Amino acid sequence: MKYALLVMLFVGLISCKEEKKTEQPTMEVEETTQVEQIDLRKYPQGLVKIFDAHGGLQNWRNKKSLVYQIPKPEGAEIHTTNLYSRKDKVEGADFSMGFDGKQVWLLDSDNTYKGDPVFYHNLMFYFYAMPFVLADDGIVYGDSKDVVFEGKTFPGISISYNPGVGTSYKDEYFIHYDPETFQMAWLGYTVSYRSGEKSDHVKWIRYNDWMKVSDVVLPKSISWYSYEGKTMKESQNTVPFENVILSETAKPDSFFEKPGQAKFVEGKVQE
Structure with missing residues (x-):
């Protein structure tokens, strides 16, 4: 009888040890992307010089996440x-929103976000990550008439998108740069999101x-200007950027998931 009890106790201890051994800790899996060498020949020469003036496109592509x-x-x-992946999250004082890779969600318990x-x-x-977002797939490059400001001429490159690229493929951008330093100087853009149609109304x-973040030159602030055509008038609104972190490690997918109390939201669907 004692022998049988000892055998049962021994088997029970072994079973417990094996069960504990098979348990695996739960860990967040971070997004990993193989970074390939970039063929710069597919970009306009002027745009490549702009990338270089801001730290280089290859250097940017080595980064995985951006926080500001x-x-x-x-x-x-x-x-x-x-x-x-372009998954994102915006955390405000009274709300948060994000894109989980498929849908946009909003957490706004007090209905304060208008x-x-x-x-x-x-x-x-997209405004902050200029000029590097202008290397995305599906872009068509062209020429843009010079911008003249305070007696200085800024050459430009036009950017449009192939049909179906992004949620607002009918938007257009016009990047203008300093001909001496090749740093960005002006960005013109149109908005087709609400109408679903191309617009001739270019904002500037x-x-x-500028400031350097992890060997990449990014905006410290950007300023919207009043204008008449391509004649710039005066600064109307300046947006500063602080506590910028550009990392070679991506955030885990769970960071961008919809919180339990948040709701998925729908935008205008373009035809």
């Missing part, structure tokens, strides 16, 4: 983007305030 803050009266907005999350969730990222942002 935009000061607001009610508290800073924290913007986080994975650079390859904007359009589908339009806003990655809007500032001045890029003349």
